[in-house]
Amino acid sequence: xxxxxxxxxVRLAERAVxxxxxxxxxxxxxxxxxxxxxxxxxxxxxxxxxxxxxVEGNIMLDGARLADLPPALRGLRLAYLPQNRxxxxxxxxxxxxxxxxxxxxxxxxxxAASREEEIVDRALEAMKVAHLAERxxxxxxxxxxxxxLFARAVAQEASIILADExxxxxxxxxxxxLFDVLERxxxxxxxxxxxxxxxxxxxxxxxxxxxxAGGRVVAAGSPAETMTEEALATVFGVRMxxxxxxxxxxxVPLPPLPGRLLPRDSAP
Amino acid sequence: xxxxxxxxxxxRSAGLVLGTLTGLMALLVVLAGLSMLVGPAGFGVPSRxxxxxxxxxxxxxxxxxxxxxxGLGLSGAALQGYLRNPLAExxxxxxxxGAGLGAVLAIHSGASAAFALALPLGxxxxxxxxxxxxxxxxxxxxxGLSLILAGVAIASLASAxxxxxxxxxxxxxxxxxxxxxxxxxxxxxxxxxxWLAAPFIVAxxxxxxxxxxxxxxxxxxxxxxxxxxxxxxxxxxxxxxxTTLAVGAATAVAGTIAFVGLIVPHVLRPxxxxxxxxxxxxxxxxxxxxxxxADLILRLVTPAGELRLGVVTALIGTPFFVWLVARTRxxxxx
Numbered sequence: 001x002x003x004x005x006x007x008x009x010v011r012l013a014e015r016a017v018x019x020x021x022x023x024x025x026x027x028x029x030x031x032x033x034x035x036x037x038x039x040x041x042x043x044x045x046x047x048x049x050x051x052x053x054x055v056e057g058n059i060m061l062d063g064a065r066l067a068d069l070p071p072a073l074r075g076l077r078l079a080y081l082p083q084n085r086x087x088x089x090x091x092x093x094x095x096x097x098x099x100x101x102x103x104x105x106x107x108x109x110x111x112a113a114s115r116e117e118e119i120v121d122r123a124l125e126a127m128k129v130a131h132l133a134e135r136x137x138x139x140x141x142x143x144x145x146x147x148x149l150f151a152r153a154v155a156q157e158a159s160i161i162l163a164d165e166x167x168x169x170x171x172x173x174x175x176x177x178l179f180d181v182l183e184r185x186x187x188x189x190x191x192x193x194x195x196x197x198x199x200x201x202x203x204x205x206x207x208x209x210x211x212x213a214g215g216r217v218v219a220a221g222s223p224a225e226t227m228t229e230e231a232l233a234t235v236f237g238v239r240m241x242x243x244x245x246x247x248x249x250x251x252v253p254l255p256p257l258p259g260r261l262l263p264r265d266s267a268p
Numbered sequence: 269x270x271x272x273x274x275x276x277x278x279x280r281s282a283g284l285v286l287g288t289l290t291g292l293m294a295l296l297v298v299l300a301g302l303s304m305l306v307g308p309a310g311f312g313v314p315s316r317x318x319x320x321x322x323x324x325x326x327x328x329x330x331x332x333x334x335x336x337x338x339g340l341g342l343s344g345a346a347l348q349g350y351l352r353n354p355l356a357e358x359x360x361x362x363x364x365x366g367a368g369l370g371a372v373l374a375i376h377s378g379a380s381a382a383f384a385l386a387l388p389l390g391x392x393x394x395x396x397x398x399x400x401x402x403x404x405x406x407x408x409x410x411x412g413l414s415l416i417l418a419g420v421a422i423a424s425l426a427s428a429x430x431x432x433x434x435x436x437x438x439x440x441x442x443x444x445x446x447x448x449x450x451x452x453x454x455x456x457x458x459x460x461x462x463w464l465a466a467p468f469i470v471a472x473x474x475x476x477x478x479x480x481x482x483x484x485x486x487x488x489x490x491x492x493x494x495x496x497x498x499x500x501x502x503x504x505x506x507x508x509x510x511t512t513l514a515v516g517a518a519t520a521v522a523g524t525i526a527f528v529g530l531i532v533p534h535v536l537r538p539x540x541x542x543x544x545x546x547x548x549x550x551x552x553x554x555x556x557x558x559x560x561x562a563d564l565i566l567r568l569v570t571p572a573g574e575l576r577l578g579v580v581t582a583l584i585g586t587p588f589f590v591w592l593v594a595r596t597r598x599x600x601x602x
Contacts, residue, residue: 071497073497082489082491086492089352089544091542091543099487102485102497149488152492
């Protein structure tokens with residue numbers, strides 16, 4: 001299922017946060033949204049999930065307007081993972097993951113109880129948290145909780161995954177394991193859209209990259225096209241080295257050149 | 269190895285939930301039976317001559333204890349789940365205050381002296397007005413915090429107006445009647461009170477019990493709940509309206525009864541695995557049990573009814589709160 005934003009504008013508290021964003025997230029691809037803090041990455045992901053009102057433009061799901069879909073149907077089509085990893089009550093891990101089945105219950109596409117259990121089990125195993133199933137979610141480490149919350153999105157069985165900084169706070173091994181799952185999901189025919197801070201991971205795993213600054217798209221395309229030293233330096237206000245280490249892309253911020261003033265205050 | 273452990277743990281947790289509910293139901297039946305047998309007219313099964321006492325006095329009292337306690341417990345669980353705050357209780361959204369004010373005005377104006385049902389009817393009207401005011405003030409798009417702020421504002425206003433009515437009361441008897449009524453009681457209620465309150469309380473309970481899945485989803489925050497198909501506006505209206513129906517009608521017939529809506533969900537939460545949807549039915553039964561027990565204690569200690577129900581629930585509630593503070597402090601201390 002493809003997800004297309006067509007010139008969307010979003011205002012939050014009377015302030016324009018996104019201005020005329022267009023992007024095309026295609027099936028089987030991982031689309032990464034990158035940009036400095038405050039560029040509008042989180043708002044873009046939330047808008048694509050239908051969580052903030054779009055004042056102008058449209059978000060289309062396979063040609064149908066997202067705004068026209070009833071809430072429960074949206075939950076069947078797209079799974080959203082926020083950046084904050086919030087579990088208000090110490091529910092068991094199994095319970096948290098099973099919440100991903102709620103849209104199916106609301107729409108009436110629930111399967112037999114044993115099959116529902118199986119879907120939750122599979123999600124737990126995919127994220128390697130099956131051994132934590134009966135533990136209260138409040139007692140987990142940050143990395144474990146991140147995987148448990150991702151397992152909830154897996155259990156949702158939506159065709160589009162929208163995740164805001166899914167690797168934030170994860171150690172390298174867990175971050176790579178998560179991208180492993182994301183790549184598998186994309187290969188299976190899902191559409192994956194991520195807001196990412198880690199430029200090296202974005203360059204390494206995303207098929208498409210959208211470079212965002214000040215609520216506008218500065219560049220979009222393959223990582224090689226968009227993540228150039230010049231474009232990144234302009235948007236992030238820091239000199240960047242784009243290269244390869246051990247055969248994988250690596251992007252490293254550099255100190256300013258001698259004789260030059262410190263980086264510009266913020267994005268253009 | 270873990271796969272073998274899982275079903276056992278699962279069965280244990282399901283068993284605990286089922287055991288909790290069954291235990292509470294059994295307790296409810298026992299206490300309801302006792303409630304029918306205990307009173308100033310004596311213990312034991314009354315003879316035919318005194319069967320009037322059974323039907324006209326003890327039956328309404330028992331039914332009201334179940335309805336009022338159940339409504340308070342359930343509303344407390346629903347509000348704590350909705351606001352994701354274990355300190356929320358039905359009084360926080362102002363409808364109990366509104367019901368109290370409506371009833372107090374009915375006493376003060378003399379309407380209740382002329383027509384006994386004016387008092388509960390005034391309470392119901394007060395609760396409805398308070399609910400509309402809170403919903404208007406909180407706005408349709410605001411989150412839980414705006415609801416709390418609006419509720420606290422309306423509750424404070426209601427409490428100020430009640431004090432105002434008390435201070436303006438030139439008749440000391442009316443003032444004493446108001447104070448006694450505010451302390452909460454189930455004494456001298458008739459089946460008419462039951463018929464008046466039951467439809468509202470039962471409707472409120474039905475509405476709240478249906479919000480279980482939505483409250484479960486809210487555990488992961490409002491954005492994820494919305495992604496899982498929860499309509500935030502509808503959920504908020506259902507929680508506020510359900511609480512208004514249940515607590516407004518309960519306050520209208522029984523006065524203000526503190527702590528039930530706060531303590532009951534607290535005590536039961538660990539027993540149902542902290543799952544909000546499981547907590548709802550458990551808190552309904554638990555609230556009924558607590559209020560029946562409190563009312564029984566009251567009747568055994570002061571058969572003439574000098575002590576008020578709201579006082580007893582507060583006396584039970586305060587030590588619990590002290591324990592809660594001590595436990596929280598222990599957990600927070602390094």
